[in-house]
Amino acid sequence: MQIHQLGEGVPEVAVVAGIHGDEPCGPRAVERLLAEDPDVERPVKLVVANEEALEAGVRYLEEDLNRAFPGDANGDTHESQLAYHLMAELEGCTVLALHSTQSTAEPFAVAETVDEIARAVVPHLPVTKLLETEGLAEGRLIQHPHTVEVECGLQGSDEAAENAYRLVRGFLSATSALPVDDATVRADEEAVRAADGGAPEAIEVFELVDPVPKPRADEYEVFVENFAKVEVGERFAAADGETFTADESFYPVLMSPYGYEDLFGYAADRVGTLGDRPN
Structure with missing residues (x-):
C-alpha cells in the first residue's frame, strides 16, 4: 500500500485508488495530482491500495479487496490483511474511493445512503447520477463512515483516468482542501450543469434492489443501457443464446x-433526485 500526503498536518480527507488491480484510472489520477503538487488548504492523504494486484494486472490476488472490509490483521488472505490496515489509515477521514467499470463510460457516484456527506460532496462532482447501495454493500469500503x-468510466480507458482526476479535484473542492474557485473544478461543474446536472435538484438518485445473476455459459450479451428503464417483458441479456426478459x-x-x-x-429503482431525498 502506497501512502502519500499533500499539505502539512493530520489529514481528515483521503482519496483511495487501486482497490482493484485491473482498474488503473485511480492510480493514474493520484500520480497526476502528486506531480502537480497543488497548494492545499487542508492536508490530504492519497492511498494506492492493492499495489501487488496492480503490478500483476489482476482484480485481486486471493480475495476481492472490496468484499473484504473491515478485514483482519491476521487474516488468511493478502486482501483481508490489507483491508484491515487500509481501514486504520482512513480512520477519521472523509473518503473518496475511485473505481472503473465495464458497464458504462459515464461517471457516477455511489453512496451507502444519501447522508450529509453525499449531500455535501456529490453536487461538486462532474456526475449526474448517484447510486444508493444500502443493504447491498457487505464487505465494501463504502460502509466506512463518510x-x-x-465509477470513473470504462476500465482501462484514458477517459476513465481523466474523469478520475477531475472527480478527485471536485472532491477536494467539496471538502475545502482545494479552493472553491479552483479553475478545473469550476469548469467541470459548469459543464455538468449545462448537461442538466451538478446541482442537487438535477442529480438522479437510484437505489439498488437486487443483483441480477447469470448462469454459467461461454458467451454472454447485454442488450440494455445502464440507468435506462427496462420494461416488463423486455429482453435484457443472454447466455449462450438463451434470452432473459x-x-x-x-x-x-x-x-x-x-x-x-x-x-x-444489478437492478435498481429510480427514487428521485438528490434535492428531493429526505434527510
Missing part, C-alpha cells in the same frame, strides 16, 4: 456481459 465511491420493470446498473463472474449486474 465515504463516497465513484424482465418480469418487473427495473433500471440496470453496473450491467455488462463480463464485468462480474456470476452476475450481469
Whole structure:
C-alpha cells in the first residue's frame, strides 16, 4: 500500500485508488495530482491500495479487496490483511474511493445512503447520477463512515483516468482542501450543469434492489443501457443464446456481459433526485 500526503498536518480527507488491480484510472489520477503538487488548504492523504494486484494486472490476488472490509490483521488472505490496515489509515477521514467499470463510460457516484456527506460532496462532482447501495454493500469500503465511491468510466480507458482526476479535484473542492474557485473544478461543474446536472435538484438518485445473476455459459450479451428503464417483458441479456426478459420493470446498473463472474449486474429503482431525498 502506497501512502502519500499533500499539505502539512493530520489529514481528515483521503482519496483511495487501486482497490482493484485491473482498474488503473485511480492510480493514474493520484500520480497526476502528486506531480502537480497543488497548494492545499487542508492536508490530504492519497492511498494506492492493492499495489501487488496492480503490478500483476489482476482484480485481486486471493480475495476481492472490496468484499473484504473491515478485514483482519491476521487474516488468511493478502486482501483481508490489507483491508484491515487500509481501514486504520482512513480512520477519521472523509473518503473518496475511485473505481472503473465495464458497464458504462459515464461517471457516477455511489453512496451507502444519501447522508450529509453525499449531500455535501456529490453536487461538486462532474456526475449526474448517484447510486444508493444500502443493504447491498457487505464487505465494501463504502460502509466506512463518510465515504463516497465513484465509477470513473470504462476500465482501462484514458477517459476513465481523466474523469478520475477531475472527480478527485471536485472532491477536494467539496471538502475545502482545494479552493472553491479552483479553475478545473469550476469548469467541470459548469459543464455538468449545462448537461442538466451538478446541482442537487438535477442529480438522479437510484437505489439498488437486487443483483441480477447469470448462469454459467461461454458467451454472454447485454442488450440494455445502464440507468435506462427496462420494461416488463423486455429482453435484457443472454447466455449462450438463451434470452432473459424482465418480469418487473427495473433500471440496470453496473450491467455488462463480463464485468462480474456470476452476475450481469444489478437492478435498481429510480427514487428521485438528490434535492428531493429526505434527510
